[in-house]
Amino acid sequence: MIKRNRSFILLLTFVVSYTNAQEVIFGTNNYVEYQVGTLPMVISVPHGGSAEPSSIPDRTCNNPVYAVDAFTIETALEIKERLYNVTGCYPHMIISHLKRNKLDPNRNLTDGACGNPEAALAWNEFHDFIADARNTANQNYSNQTFFVDLHGHGNSIQRIELGYLLYDYELELSDNTLNTTEYINYSSIKNLALSNVNNYTHAQLLKGPHAFGTFLTNNNFPSVPSESIPFPGTSSNYFSGGYITANHTCYNPSAPINGVQMELNFSNVRDTPANRTAFANAFTQAMIEYMNVHFNQNWNTCNPILTINSVLETNFSVYPNPVTKGHLMHFNLPENTIYEYQIFNVFGQLVAHGELNSAKTVSSEKLNSGMYILKISNNSTVELINEKIIIE
């Protein structure tokens, strides 16, 4: 009895409260949003916003483009959810909520804000958040971060355009030319081309069997450049990458990460919730494969942001894990205590709870396949364990 009381005090001392919330930082007036991530991946969404505050006049300087990249914020959020589902970690995400007639973060400050101080502040916050995200991810992952600037294009050919800062006609140059220092120095994957685990050439990284565009194509989303579409042609209005890609990838020596501008076609990618989910799934598969092949990273083992240091956890286990849907999950816990369990989905919603039976088992019958967070407590306020469980 004395021993049990002592361990209970120890448990209380080491309890860390559970939270499934992702840290989100808003810039001034909520014009720009930074969802802080835990993966070595930064995604920016500059043209999906819809806010049109009257305090910022419409941009009229230097032939502004007003076209909104429809549903790119929704698509990016779907990508985040799929990545979290699979890896237990979030990408860093920077979103402009201002409509493009008010702010264009993919232009330089002069053209993007057209001299309006409120827009200029949002422009600076957008770019500062990307730099913060890059620095955080690089610190946590030894400078092995990948960057995607996410857009939507209105070109007639329904395929994804990947912009590595190489123009359409440059992508038609010979592999030997693309592999010269001159062209590698133009590239948003310059650092990867100069050094990668498989010694793939720049041309191979752009359009070989292990190019990002090839992985997307293999997941049913045709992309250019890729193995099957190595260059876009010079009359397709192909987007090679803009201000954001040029300033936040290693093309800029002070931004030591590789990346790409990704222009999504509309039909079958952005147009419906179901298609956005399907695309987010394909993006996740392609990106995980890409990071695995070229950066030797295994995102499937990425630890969730929720780590806990309870004494009990060191002796806790759930088995089998993953568990096949319908089967029992067994919890290895000390005897003689009444435990409560709670199971949350990846969105932090409580999907199952109750008092553990004496056999310390819970059925997975009512849970869909996916990742969950299991919480065990020994009264309604004291949380002892957070554990990732997978239902297959």
Ligand SMILES: [Zn+2]
């Ligand atoms: Zn755009």
